[in-house]
Amino acid sequence: MTPKVLLVEDSSSLAVLYKQYLKNEPFDLLHAATGGEAKRILERTIPSLIILDLQLPDMQGDEILEWLEEKNISIPVVVVTAHGSVDTAVKLIQKGAKDFLEKPIRADRLKTSIQIHLKQAELETMLDDIQQKMDRERFHDFIGASIPMQGVYKIIDAVSDTNASVFIIGESGTGKEVCANAIHNESNRKDKAFVAINCGAIPKDLMESEVFGHVKGAFTGAATDRKGAASLADGGTLFLDELCEMDLEMQKKLLRFLQTGTFTPLGATKEHKVDVRIICATNRDPLLEVQEGRFREDLYYRVHVVPIHMPPLRERDRDIVTLAEHFLRIYSKQDGRKFETIAKEAQRYLKRYTWPGNVRQLQNIIRNIVVLNDEKSLGVSHLPPEVMASTATKPSASHAPNSRLSVVQQTSPAPSPIVEAAPEMASTSMSMESAVSNTPPNAELSNAQGVTIRPMWQIERETIQQAIDYCDGNVLNAAVLLELSPSTVYRKKQAWEAEDSAS
Incomplete structure (x- = not known):
């Protein structure tokens, strides 16, 4: 089947130009001049990719991203903006965009971006099909x-x-x-x-x-x-x-x-x-x-x-959201509620929480939310305080390299929704001995006030992994968040995975 690409662009001259760029490409190009027209197209056909202009006559382009999330429609989106910046990219990626193009767009840049994301979508579909054949999502109860x-x-x-x-x-x-x-x-x-x-x-x-x-x-x-x-x-x-x-x-x-x-x-x-x-x-x-x-x-x-x-729920990664959605459907039907989906941000909190009560605790929390609320989507505001206060799982101490260099880090009850950048360890020139000797004299006092001293490698690994999880496994997007080179993130990730498999 020939893939379809939806171009959402209000400028007729630019639309003609982009069509000219892409006239010999192996996909069908659909065009919508407004956000409303784009929604109507998406309600009757599901393209493989969307090229989305941010400035539309009837709405902002990011409203289309929010609409896709509400409808639970998973389509890669490449955003076109005349005001490109790292901040803009971060915000768009958080809303679900896969990439962004800055006007004026060169023909080769547009073609390359579309080819990459169409190929990625094809591979993901193939992997999902293979995984579904190999794995059982349901087994008895x-x-x-x-x-x-x-x-x-x-x-x-x-x-x-x-x-x-x-x-x-x-x-x-x-x-x-x-x-x-x-x-x-x-x-x-x-x-x-x-x-x-x-x-x-x-x-x-x-x-x-x-x-x-x-x-x-x-x-x-x-x-x-x-x-x-x-x-x-x-x-x-x-x-x-x-x-x-x-x-x-x-x-x-x-x-x-x-x-x-x-x-x-x-x-x-x-x-x-x-x-x-x-x-x-x-x-x-x-x-x-x-x-x-x-x-x-x-x-x-x-x-x-x-x-x-029996594995604890915190070790069952994608099952957490699958189970939450299952319980949400069951209890919504039982109690006549409107809940249909779980918002992406709420899913992230559910996946980060450690679930000491495991599946039974998750079941009870979803039951409580359904009883006390009646909306179409379960959002962050519905989650109880203990889930909102969750932090990402720390790497095991058994994976620690030989290092005495550490930093003082204040523990926080709730993670910030924006992942902060981690400094590159390679840029550190201070020796371990000087780091220890330069420790502030009040470090011990601060320790008694709830400050923990942790090795820098742990903080670096944890921060990078948080960013990758936050971007649903997209290392390129994580690198943008962290303001690091993608090659640096890939290299560190591969080194940790090799170390884990060897231990």
């Missing part, structure tokens, strides 16, 4: 196509048709029970029962009865025989959530059950045998629990056959 989740899906595929015990480890709210359900539903036991017990929610005096059942008169209040979870799950799957919360005496009885497949209900004398697949989960570090004497070592090795580590 999971939603997410991030690399960590693809790893979880593959382990579930591999382990489902076996009888091996699975130990799911992950923070609260990461979806451990969803994982257990997926294993059950992928297995040949899917037509039998899936029984879940939260070991942390049941008093230890009742745990044995909950798992193994009891007979009438076994204890005060036992008026009838009652089947336990082990009997109810016969032929199916028994999921023991928060296993590390279980009492040590009960752990001993559970171990025997796992080894023999037999148990004796509380108060009974006859053993029962069942065929049960065991899946366990915990939000603690099980080895630490063993070391501290709260979890039996023999039970640990019995259940820790196939471990599955």
Whole structure:
């Protein structure tokens, strides 16, 4: 299919000139003389690229950028302005522009810009198609196509048709029970029962009865025989959530059950045998629990056959917005609200937040926003204070090079929406020794007032990565924000990635 390029230019003479420049190019050129005409064209056809003049007779060109974002239409835009500057470029890039051209435009510059962005759009489409074929965005009740989740899906595929015990480890709210359900539903036991017990929610005096059942008169209040979870799950799957919360005496009885497949209900004398697949989960570090004497070592090795580590939400990058949009659609439909999209700036804050409560916390926040508001787009103003106060994730200390040079940096509760430029480390001529000797005498005092001393390499890397994230991965745009050479940013980024892969 021949790509289409929409030219939005009110000057008929310039439009004729640009058409002359592009008459032999391998794409169809559409022309709109006003912003209103451009919108009408965009409502019936989606071009591959837009060349947009900022000064239009009926509106400013940047209103078209805002309209595209509101409509959730993703098209690369090259802005044409007679007042080009770095400040203008930054503002336009923040609103979604990919590039800007300064009048008067040379033919070769116009052709090159269009060719680059059409090729980039083509490659992105191809990569998206390949990625969609390779990755699963939905898997049972999971939603997410991030690399960590693809790893979880593959382990579930591999382990489902076996009888091996699975130990799911992950923070609260990461979806451990969803994982257990997926294993059950992928297995040949899917037509039998899936029984879940939260070991942390049941008093230890009742745990044995909950798992193994009891007979009438076994204890005060036992008026009838009652089947336990082990009997109810016969032929199916028994999921023991928060296993590390279980009492040590009960752990001993559970171990025997796992080894023999037999148990004796509380108060009974006859053993029962069942065929049960065991899946366990915990939000603690099980080895630490063993070391501290709260979890039996023999039970640990019995259940820790196939471990599955559920990634925290902060490590699932693009899944954060995907999940937020999913919850937004569900709750908007349930409550009759108008919400349809999440604004780009709000998405950036969602992706920067560390999500200590993981998917459950994200779900609750979106639920709260939908209940208290009724607009078409979820914006920054709807986000709670804890999300607004988020900062980008810092690089791990294990990636630090050998350097003692550091600076004093004041911690701030909320990041500025404009990324500040980072100085180039190569331009520093001051030695490490002189930097230390020239430290202000009040540095220690300031430390007590909430100032942290951090290595310069961390600040440089963090600032550059913030800029790249802010520009949705566009290194060229990030370089403009940082007032650095694109080659410098590429070189540093490649060096860090090589260092990460080697560590």
